Amino acid sequence: MRIFSNFTRVCLISVILSTTAQAIGTSFLTVPYSPRELALGGRTAAVLGDASLSRGNPALIVGTSHQMFFSYTSWFSGVSGSSALMVQPFGKGSLGLSVRHMDVSDLQMRTETPTDDYIALFSASGTTLEATWGQKFQNLQVGISLRGIYMDTYVYKSSGWSADAGVLLPLADEKILIGGAILNVGSMTDLDSIPPTLPTTAVVGITLDTDRLLGVQWEGLQTSFVLGGEISDIHGTVIRIGGESEIGNFRLSIGSRISKEVSAVSAGMGLTFRRFVVDYSLEMSSSQLGIPHLISLRMTLP
Secondary structure (H helix, E strand, O other): OOOOOHHHHHHHHHHHHHHHOOOOHHHHHHOOOOHHHHHOOOOOOOOOOOHHHHHOOHHHHOOOOOEEEEEEEEOHHHOEEEEEEEEEEEOOEEEEEEEEEEEEEEEEEOOOOOOOOOOEEEEEEEEEEEEEEEEEEOOEEEEEEEEEEEEEEOOEEEEEEEEEEEEEEEEOOOOEEEEEEEEEEEEEOOEOOEOOOOOOEEEEEEEEOHHHHHOOOOOOEEEEEEEEEEEEOOOEEEEEEEEEEEEOOEEEEEEEEEOOOOEEEEEEEEEEEOOEEEEEEEEEEOOOOOOOEEEEEEEEOO
């Protein structure tokens, strides 16, 4: 049995945490929750009618009907995951309950010497259980989310909690939507002796109903323009630009995000059939770590 000195053990732990931080760590909390979110360039703080977008602003859950949502994510670096969300009217507002799990396997534990063989294979994962509530007060929508977090890396585990709070202000008969939120404020227990840092983020966004604002409408066609941004320690300043066109039961979404480290373009489509909506999206970025895909099924219940 190989015995490591305390110094070597600390080095190995540091290598494990640094090499898996982008794969799982607490960064899994920033991975887009739904295909529509990814297609619009990421977190969207001001789009109504889709409860799956409330991960970018909990106020977006207000006014959505009784819905169930399921999604599958194939993310960068072999990370995959799944999500489930249920939303229903609650009092004068809406209540959502969701669970999400993401993991990556076959990670290699190595020393700091690149030429050494790996010591062991291991996996990492992250799981959240979340409750979201929102309500409308006159013309202002507000929402809050509270989630429990559990993550593990190699033989080390950490748990904690985080909270989100957001607002949405519809203007000009909902032709203009302005939203903002603070996401992932909370704390985590130590992962061995190193406390994970939560990706606390400030998000703002505006959505313009371009058809109604310009006074030009084509029969059956609806278009919108989405502009947003965020500030966080993990991603710095990010600008997001997107748009959607919807005709009949088909919706096309495109988006982009620009930051100091990574730029990306994304696209997605949604197809509505009676009470069911199927969404799919993908993204291409300058990180060259692969092309992530998201697919989801959303059902509106009686």
